[in-house]
Amino acid sequence: MDRYLYDGTSEGLLSAVAHILAGERDVERVTLGERENTLFEEGVYLATNTAAAEEFFSRLQMQASEAVYTFYYFTMAEKDGMETSMLRYLALAMQHGSKVNGYLTNPSVKEIVTVSRKAGRELHRMKGLLRFEKLQDGAYLARMEPDNNIIHPLALHFSKRLRAEDWFIYDVRRRIAARWHRGSLTLGSIEQFTAPALSEEEKAVQALWKTFFGTIAIPERRNPRLQKSSMPMKYWKYLTEKQG
Amino acid sequence: METLAKLQVLSGAARYDASCASSGCRREGNPYSTGNTSQSGICHSWSDDGRCISLLKILLSNDCIYDCAYCVNRSSNPVERASFEAREVVDLTMEFYRRNYIEGLFLSSAVMKSPDQTMERMISVVETLRTEERFRGYIHLKIIPGCGPELVRKAGLHADRISVNIELPSHESLKRLAPQKEKFSILEPMSLIGKEITESLVERRSRGKAPKFAPAGQSTQMIVGASPESDFQILRLSEGLYRKMNLKRVYYSAFVPVNHDNRLPVLAAPPLLREHRLYQADWLLRFYGFTAAEILSDDMPNLDESFDPKTAWALRHPEFYPVEINRADYATLLRVPGIGVTSARRIIAARRFSVITPEGLRKIGVVMKRAKYFITCSGRPFEKTERSPLLLRNRLLLGDGGDVVPSAPPKQLVLPGLLA
Numbered sequence A: 001m002d003r004y005l006y007d008g009t010s011e012g013l014l015s016a017v018a019h020i021l022a023g024e025r026d027v028e029r030v031t032l033g034e035r036e037n038t039l040f041e042e043g044v045y046l047a048t049n050t051a052a053a054e055e056f057f058s059r060l061q062m063q064a065s066e067a068v069y070t071f072y073y074f075t076m077a078e079k080d081g082m083e084t085s086m087l088r089y090l091a092l093a094m095q096h097g098s099k100v101n102g103y104l105t106n107p108s109v110k111e112i113v114t115v116s117r118k119a120g121r122e123l124h125r126m127k128g129l130l131r132f133e134k135l136q137d138g139a140y141l142a143r144m145e146p147d148n149n150i151i152h153p154l155a156l157h158f159s160k161r162l163r164a165e166d167w168f169i170y171d172v173r174r175r176i177a178a179r180w181h182r183g184s185l186t187l188g189s190i191e192q193f194t195a196p197a198l199s200e201e202e203k204a205v206q207a208l209w210k211t212f213f214g215t216i217a218i219p220e221r222r223n224p225r226l227q228k229s230s231m232p233m234k235y236w237k238y239l240t241e242k243q244g
Numbered sequence B: 001m002e003t004l005a006k007l008q009v010l011s012g013a014a015r016y017d018a019s020c021a022s023s024g025c026r027r028e029g030n031p032y033s034t035g036n037t038s039q040s041g042i043c044h045s046w047s048d049d050g051r052c053i054s055l056l057k058i059l060l061s062n063d064c065i066y067d068c069a070y071c072v073n074r075s076s077n078p079v080e081r082a083s084f085e086a087r088e089v090v091d092l093t094m095e096f097y098r099r100n101y102i103e104g105l106f107l108s109s110a111v112m113k114s115p116d117q118t119m120e121r122m123i124s125v126v127e128t129l130r131t132e133e134r135f136r137g138y139i140h141l142k143i144i145p146g147c148g149p150e151l152v153r154k155a156g157l158h159a160d161r162i163s164v165n166i167e168l169p170s171h172e173s174l175k176r177l178a179p180q181k182e183k184f185s186i187l188e189p190m191s192l193i194g195k196e197i198t199e200s201l202v203e204r205r206s207r208g209k210a211p212k213f214a215p216a217g218q219s220t221q222m223i224v225g226a227s228p229e230s231d232f233q234i235l236r237l238s239e240g241l242y243r244k245m246n247l248k249r250v251y252y253s254a255f256v257p258v259n260h261d262n263r264l265p266v267l268a269a270p271p272l273l274r275e276h277r278l279y280q281a282d283w284l285l286r287f288y289g290f291t292a293a294e295i296l297s298d299d300m301p302n303l304d305e306s307f308d309p310k311t312a313w314a315l316r317h318p319e320f321y322p323v324e325i326n327r328a329d330y331a332t333l334l335r336v337p338g339i340g341v342t343s344a345r346r347i348i349a350a351r352r353f354s355v356i357t358p359e360g361l362r363k364i365g366v367v368m369k370r371a372k373y374f375i376t377c378s379g380r381p382f383e384k385t386e387r388s389p390l391l392l393r394n395r396l397l398l399g400d401g402g403d404v405v406p407s408a409p410p411k412q413l414v415l416p417g418l419l420a
């Protein structure tokens, strides 16, 4: 078994995969992992080659556009230790094209597609569960702590929806924020976050929403278990309707 | 009355309406507008009864001149009455939408002065939202039975989805329980809507520019358990609505007794299991290629309480099985209990790469606990036991190792008063 190492970035991963596949080795016989720089680490380090990564990516886009999405969502999951599966998945994608995602009986495909689907599901869920609060200066702020790093596609979704407003989305755990200001979107990290003051009317609107949330449920059909399975409690922290 | 108090009354009165879908059409926003709609539909919260909240679901008014037996808002009921101003509904919708509480608005109403007057007021809310506020989110409008065809047309031009409640599954029940509503006042707008939707689709296909009419289609809902119709009657009605009226969805709403009325049955609890089974059977009609007559018959007019309707069909049709996973076509795979639309598609996709093994089936996500009795994998069965229907029934009910006598026969719902 040959072992290869890369620097841990998405770009590095793609360029390593490109390099290995170009060598036409039997991918079932090699493994790929992130370099840890320990003294006894074994394996061949493949330095990141940006041009090769880009070239591979655009080839992938042409031959297996579905796999590009899968890769994109996979990187959002920030999962370590699955590089070998990704290598094998991408090799199959180059061979079979977009229909590779149907090859669920293959362990590597199954693993990669599952992780990527999970990230996709959380992104979809967050499109519904994100809550904005109106600040004193008229802008809106939403905070969240998702498992996957979904802020970029999530912000894109809201940039099509809430276009007339100014807003921020803040990923509290990763300390990154997306800002929509006068029709343009920027992404950046935030070192020190102090919660800004809410606008006067915010409390009143929140009270209206909580009232609606309370009365729309049919008392004869109370079903907290179903509620929790559709809307896991880890998301309640920032849900307006679940605050005191 | 303050908006908050009105909201309490008018969302409480709207909660028995089942439909909440926000999917089925896509509309892009533009730089000056607020909102868009998404093809796949988005749930924003789940209320304490576990149902998805996607739309601000309210009545414009609960001050009704009609007196339908099953309804909280009927004129003879001593409940608190309230009516929104158009502006209040518009502001609520916009404020909620900007905070991402909702996908849009679902507006219904009791009959205030007349069906026309009520429908006009509802349309004015929607017009303000669309033109003044440039709101491009989702709108579902309920049509008030008996309002004029012009108003129905207008509603369809602003709303994504419009619906007319069929309320009860038969003409006789409607006459008994909702004497002021006529069957034709429900069916007429339904077929008008169906016609307009088709025409606008055809025109847009040929000219590309005709205005969209209710792009997310038409739905309806009926109350289950307030009247004596069998599940077979209900399913045949739904089948007709899907096939002939081109409806997108039929919603079933378990009857919740809110009034004392000797025309109504006395139920210990809302027939939730029955509602659930009807939704499952409805699913079979829409996505699994079943007909109502395959699911039920005059001799067996009600859905089995112990089994979902597909498993029940499978138990009645041992000759159809086992199904060979590596050869069966899509429609056949769909008839296997434990294989849904997603797994059937995945099986077909995976077969292109290699023969599917039992291990592979599990990876694909097939519910083996159920499916194993009905399939073979490259000719090999999963269960060596004899496939006698009775034994199978017990196994499916009690899980493996449960060759015990089944518990009491399925309960029948009792509807005193109605059949007397």
Ligand code: SF4
Pocket (backbone or CB within 6 Å): B064, B065, B066, B067, B068, B071, B072, B073, B074, B075, B109, B110, B111, B178
């Ligand atoms: S018309 Fe509608 S609101 Fe009025 S009593 Fe009948 S069902 Fe209730």
